[in-house]
Amino acid sequence: MNMLSHLAPTGRRPTSPTPxxxxxxxxxxxxxxxxxxQAQRGAESTEDLRLDLPPPGEVRIRNLVHRGAPRPVFKTTSVKLGRVVQCESALEHEAALLLDVSPAVQAFAEQPVRIHYxxxxGSRSHIxxxxxxxxDGLMFVEIKFEKDVDTEVRERTCYLEGQLGALGVGYRLLxxxxxxxxxxxxxxLRVLRRARHAISEVQLLATLEKLRAADRVPLAAFGWSVADSQEAVGIAxxxxxxxxxIDPNGPLSDRSCVWLARETACAGGAA
Incomplete structure (x- = not known):
């Protein structure tokens, strides 16, 4: 599976938007x-795996921001989650941006579980x-720079892909x-920069109706490069x-085309 099919903005149509x-x-x-x-309960049915979940009321099994933290922490405010996401590297930060913007990702969390395997x-643990x-369900994602992918990482990835896959849970190394x-x-970044701004439900629905009436048009029609454009916020x-x-393969600009998701199958790339 190409993971970018989950991470890239696509024309998936979920529920109606909300501000x-x-x-x-x-x-x-x-x-x-x-x-x-559910994944934790599934792991309990095996002899080899154990999953520790965050304490009640917490979203992370490990908090990266604390006094004496050994490495810098990259933080971003997620539009999708409405909270700050903590990352250990610039590469993890980029992954968080892609998870946040992708309509294929319903929800995500960082440092989500501790897996004992x-x-x-003997045995080891991995977060x-x-x-x-x-x-498709739940998936765990490990982010590594190519230079850090050693034998231990490859063996762990192979093992967890098989064991978690048997439970209906995905595991991928990116x-x-x-x-x-x-x-x-x-x-x-371009989409999130606009989507972070507030917009009323009336304005959002008005933008949707304009898009429906316009069919396939450049982003310029919605003031994509105009400061404080509510229509650009709505489109984002x-x-x-x-x-x-949109076509995620080319750089987004005023000339890039946008269309209703139902037309994705018959539409081309950015203009």
Whole structure:
């Protein structure tokens, strides 16, 4: 599976958009928590795996921000979750941006669980960088720079892919080769920069109706490069919700086309 099919903005059509990002973020977190709990119960049925979940009321099994932290922490405010996401590296930060912007990702969390698994010399524990909930179910994602992918990482990845896969849970290792392909990260930044702004439900629905009437048009028609454009905010939120479709392979600009998600199959790339 190409993980970028989950991480890139696509034309998936979920529920209607809403400007209430924080309450929706809590609802998304509950869905992910339920999926993690189900995975924990599944692991209990095996002899080899054990999953530790965050304490009640917490979203992380390990908090990266604390006094005496040994390494810098990258933080970003997630539009999808309505909270700050903590990352241990610039590459994890880029992955968080892609998870946040992708309409295929219903919810995600960093430092989500501690996985205990056997090795030839005993047992070890591992905290994947992210858990994400997609249409296919729950998936754990580990982010590594290519130079850090050693024998231990490869063996662990192979083992967890098989063991978790038997429980219906995915596990993937992603490097900069996957995440920095094409224009995905820069496009995510461009969408999120606009989607962070507030918009009324009336204005959001008006933007949707304008898009429906316009068919396939450049982003310039919605003031994409105009400061404080509410229509640009609306389009960005529609892209994140999966109701508006774009071509994520080219750099987003005023000339890039946007269209209703239902037209994705017959539409081309950015103009």
């Amino acid at each position: 209430a990002d924080a309450p929706l973020g809590l609802a998304r977190q509950r869905l992910l928590s339920q999926a993690l709990l 056997p090795t030839q010399d 994947p960088d992210f858990a994400m909930l997609v249409a 490097t900069e080769r996957h995440l920095r392909e094409g224009h995905y990260v820069q496009n995510a 939120k529609l892209i994140m919700s999966g109701q508006a479709a």
